[in-house]
Amino acid sequence: MIDIKQLKCFITCADVGSFSEAASVLYTTQSSVSKVIRALEEEMQASLFIRNPHGISLTPNGKQAYAYASRVLENVEAMAELSTAGDTQWLNISFNPSSWMADCFVKFYQLHGKENLHCQAHTGKMREVLERIHEYKDELGFLYVTTRQQTDLQYLLVRKQLEFVPLKELDTCLYPGGGHLQKEGKPLTQEEIQNLHYIQNFLEDARNYEGWKLDTDDNLTLGKIDVSVVTNSDYIMEKMLDHGNLANISGDTLTPAKTKSRPSIRLTHESSKITFGYVKRENTPLTPLAETFLTYIKQELTEE
Known part of the structure; x- marks a missing residue:
């Protein structure tokens, strides 16, 4: 049966790319590390490493095993933390x-x-x-x-x-960004809208917005959504919008009456509502x- 010691040894070998380096990290001998890995491969009936004169690298099976072993060790560490948490x-x-x-x-x-x-x-x-x-x-x-x-x-x-x-329930809005803010009451033009580049949290949803209309008197329409930056960092998003030339499409602020919000334009579409x-x-x-x-x-x- 596979045990935690084997998994720790396997993960360490994969991380450092060498049985001898792994032995140093684990405060043991190279022969002991090799023995543990051989036993693990026999247990799994699969080769986990490609051995070569310059070190080791994971086989396709080894890469899958690495993902599973990492999760197991993360859960073991979480359980250890839980056992010492007390009444926290x-x-x-x-x-x-x-x-x-x-x-x-x-x-x-x-x-x-x-x-x-x-x-x-x-x-x-x-x-x-x-x-x-x-x-x-x-x-x-x-x-x-x-x-x-x-x-x-x-x-x-x-x-x-x-x-x-x-x-x-929220509306979907276009946030033009600091480099495209309306100046002296002059609205954005269709050409400016067409040439916008975007920063978004998720890339895969961006193209869904192509062709959506802006809630303006001149019925402007979004063109191709060219995403230049993808990030899940709120800090990066805010800095890029305030000081860069990128735009963003996302939900309206949840509390507009008490939250300082940057200029935005509401979008109109049958799918424009966000819950x-x-x-x-x-x-x-x-x-x-x-x-x-x-x-x-x-x-x-x-x-x-």
């Missing part, structure tokens, strides 16, 4: 990249950051957030769900036994800390 309170959440959610998370911690409160906040795509909730990595997830994503969301909710609760809401495990009560955070988010949404 943990707030584990995930959400789509969002400066609004990031601000709320920071303010919540400032209000409730008592001695035994620890937090983990992860950003990712919709499927990643749902997977983290399903695997008990996070307790709450917050999503911005476009009209096009609704069918996929409902399928995944049923499959992973999760529930999604809508909190607010903001939270996801949790089905029929599973939230912990008091997660419930407190959710209540805080709801209050932030209503305090216009």
Whole structure:
């Protein structure tokens, strides 16, 4: 049977690319490392490394094994941390990249950051957030769900036994960016719209916006969506929009009355609505800390 020691040895060998280097890292001998790897390969009935005079490299089977072994070791480390956590309170959440959610998370911690409160906040795509909730990595997830994503969301909710609760509906907007801000009341022209370059959180959704109309008197239309930068960093997104020539397409701010927002133009399309809401495990009560955070988010949404 494969054990943790074998997996640690295998991962170390793959990372350093040498049995002798791995032996040094693991404070053992090269012969011991070679023996462990041979036993692992025999157990799996598969060759994991290509041996050559200059070192080792992973075989196709080895690359797959590396991915699985990494997850196993991550889970073992997580369990070890859990065993020493004691009565420490943990707030584990995930959400789509969002400066609004990031601000709320920071303010919540400032209000409730008592001695035994620890937090983990992860950003990712919709499927990643749902997977983290399903695997008990996070307790709450917050999503911005476009009209096009609704069918996929409902399928995944049923499959992973999760529930999604809508909190607010938003419009999709074009944020022209600092280099394209309207000056002296002069609106953007169709030519300027056609020549925009974009910064987006996710590349695969960008082309869906081609041909959408801007809610303006002259009925401007988005042209080809040329994405120059892809990032899930709120900081990079804000800096590029404020000081660069890139534009962005995303949801309107959740609290326009109290949030300083950059200039934007609403887009009109049959799929232009975005639903903001939270996801949790089905029929599973939230912990008091997660419930407190959710209540805080709801209050932030209503305090216009």
